[in-house]
Amino acid sequence: MSDQVIKAEDLYDFVKRLMMRCQVSDVGAHYIADNLVTANLRGIDSHGVGRVKRYVEGIRRGYIVPDVSPKIVRENSVLGNVDARDGVGQPAGVFGMDMAIEKAQSEGIGLVTVFNSNHYGFAGYYAMRALEHNLIGISLTNSEPLVVPTFARNAILGTNPISIAAPTSKNRPWVMDLATSVVPRGKLEVYERLGKRIPPGWATDERGTSTDDPARVLENVLYGYAGGILPLGGEGETHGGHKGYGLSLMVDVLSGVLSGSNFGPDIIATKDGKMNHPRVGHFFMALDPAFFTELDVFKRRMDDYIDLLHTCNRAEGCSRIYVHGEKEYEMHDLRTREGIPLDAKTAESLIEYSKQFNEAIHFMS
Amino acid sequence: MSDQVIKAEDLYDFVKRLMMRCQVSDVGAHYIADNLVTANLRGIDSHGVGRVKRYVEGIRRGYIVPDVSPKIVRENSVLGNVDARDGVGQPAGVFGMDMAIEKAQSEGIGLVTVFNSNHYGFAGYYAMRALEHNLIGISLTNSEPLVVPTFARNAILGTNPISIAAPTSKNRPWVMDLATSVVPRGKLEVYERLGKRIPPGWATDERGTSTDDPARVLENVLYGYAGGILPLGGEGETHGGHKGYGLSLMVDVLSGVLSGSNFGPDIIATKDGKMNHPRVGHFFMALDPAFFTELDVFKRRMDDYIDLLHTCNRAEGCSRIYVHGEKEYEMHDLRTREGIPLDAKTAESLIEYSKQFNEAIHFMS
Numbered sequence A, B: 001m002s003d004q005v006i007k008a009e010d011l012y013d014f015v016k017r018l019m020m021r022c023q024v025s026d027v028g029a030h031y032i033a034d035n036l037v038t039a040n041l042r043g044i045d046s047h048g049v050g051r052v053k054r055y056v057e058g059i060r061r062g063y064i065v066p067d068v069s070p071k072i073v074r075e076n077s078v079l080g081n082v083d084a085r086d087g088v089g090q091p092a093g094v095f096g097m098d099m100a101i102e103k104a105q106s107e108g109i110g111l112v113t114v115f116n117s118n119h120y121g122f123a124g125y126y127a128m129r130a131l132e133h134n135l136i137g138i139s140l141t142n143s144e145p146l147v148v149p150t151f152a153r154n155a156i157l158g159t160n161p162i163s164i165a166a167p168t169s170k171n172r173p174w175v176m177d178l179a180t181s182v183v184p185r186g187k188l189e190v191y192e193r194l195g196k197r198i199p200p201g202w203a204t205d206e207r208g209t210s211t212d213d214p215a216r217v218l219e220n221v222l223y224g225y226a227g228g229i230l231p232l233g234g235e236g237e238t239h240g241g242h243k244g245y246g247l248s249l250m251v252d253v254l255s256g257v258l259s260g261s262n263f264g265p266d267i268i269a270t271k272d273g274k275m276n277h278p279r280v281g282h283f284f285m286a287l288d289p290a291f292f293t294e295l296d297v298f299k300r301r302m303d304d305y306i307d308l309l310h311t312c313n314r315a316e317g318c319s320r321i322y323v324h325g326e327k328e329y330e331m332h333d334l335r336t337r338e339g340i341p342l343d344a345k346t347a348e349s350l351i352e353y354s355k356q357f358n359e360a361i362h363f364m365s
Helices: A008-021 A026-041 A049-061 A089-107 A124-129 A185-193 A214-222 A241-257 A295-311 A326-338 A344-357 B008-021 B026-041 B049-061 B089-107 B124-129 B185-193 B214-222 B241-257 B295-311 B326-338 B344-357
Strands: A004-006 A071-075 A079-083 A109-117 A136-141 A162-166 A174-178 A280-287 A340-342 B004-006 B071-075 B079-083 B109-117 B136-141 B162-166 B174-178 B280-287 B340-342
Touching (some): A004 A008, A008 A026, A008 A049, A026 A326, A026 A340, A049 A344, A079 A089, A089 A109, A089 A136, A089 A280, A241 B174, A241 B295, A340 A344, B008 B026, B089 B124, B089 B280, B109 B241, B124 B162, B124 B174, B340 B344
Antiparallel strands (some): B004 B340, B109 B280
């Protein structure tokens, strides 16, 4: 099996049909497919259709419940708390974010937490939903333990991402979406596949010290042995590892502790050898810049800031200064035109499901 | 002149009197003194009374207006935008944070931005004000350009801190307060004073590449030459420097762009050789956990998380795992008992002002 290329709409269509065959509702399947394919289009392949396998297996094992609807448990004009009832993360996430958006449109702000959810894909997907309403969007989620707190030996924290999107006029919107770890797990997998050593300061081994062996880290993490990925800022406090640790914890406090969901090491699908609902928590916020200043003024100021960053002096040997989201928008344009490349492993697993569920998949090549 | 030790209450009293002699109101002087001395008590000496000189000089030069009151320009039941009118940062910050707290007590959330302000001291001071009301507090501010965006040559961004404080029952509250740069400027000053080289990945020189020479960086930054401190994650993208760059920009978008204040390189006190109001922007949020879950449950879950972190396995050679704010609370206890040590340079400048303003200062030694 070799790498494949597939058109975005064909990939979306296949993933949606597959999810519906797993008892996910039409609208739920739409959001899963749209979220995963959008990640691929934007070049965030770590959160693309390579995840389909985990969702199908999660439904089969029972820790993801395919056919439940999110339920509002508390609500006022600006706040909400939503029970995702162990359902699929994407429709629960959209439900929460859209609730925040609706409140922000009427009151200037909306803040909604979601508990008892599952993996919701890439965080930026939700933040970006605010853009078409000229709102600032914020999306946070906790996630399975992969990251070691400063001076600790075990992975306690998730890669717990922070995403914020802000509208602009002339430039593409500013979309920041970052894991609070130095690197995502997917980066270690790439180095392992290429037989490369990882730089010091990315991950620790089972003694809790920095290692250059990606295979060892991935195995340790997979089997729940000690060690893991380091928080943004790296090992110890010299380069601010305690700051990345703090940011990851902040995301967990706002997504997990506050919402009433699981947090820290409890966000796992297997506990004491048995199936366990991970009970992921999300945090969504929408904010109307038009409350604080004129909307046009805000958007122009965002444009000015982006222009300033684009045109400021570059460090020796550097050819371009990026703003967040820019590389992803360019990749989105490219892959919309030329199709989405899938690595052999991902293509293979989709073909396997195509056979199992008797749903056709059409590659370009 | 040698190092000195001074009782917290004597230091507070002196700084307050000094500020009142500079035409700051009684309440304004209280918040400046309380903010700076609290920073010293907590061991955050970079934001302690060493800053008095900048405030006095700022008032003398006219870019800080000592005797104005903040003015609410927009407000609804949950949001506010406040014009600090180029006044002192601390009373404007407290005004904004307390407004957010009041709204959160009635509506579950309050979010207030402040524009046209000045340096407000340490960010955690404001976030912590939420704790006594059993609220989560968040405090962000932009600040003078010291930090170089990824691949850029010049300092465009501030060290733009993020602070969040969350209430607990049994444990000390969780108080995170971090600059979004690898290190604060104060850290480079310490290395320079000791004649030590700085680790690679902390700062860049005028070519935009990592340097180990703290004196060179400090001089470059002081005179507005190229180079500066690196964002959390360090140089380039290998260790996530683009993430620290994004977090710093996020703080500036929420504090500066959104509030209608200055942002990026405009937050300076001298422009084209003339006095310039820096027009710093702040962002404050208070959130009531009791809206989302029972207050006791939230506090117990925070305690559980902190206990878990305290007792998890430690990396080889590490003796203790900290949570954020813990070191600072311990230092607060110690310095409340034993007094606040002031380095010779800081003590000297306070004695100089003591003479100029004819206000007595009493050291312990």
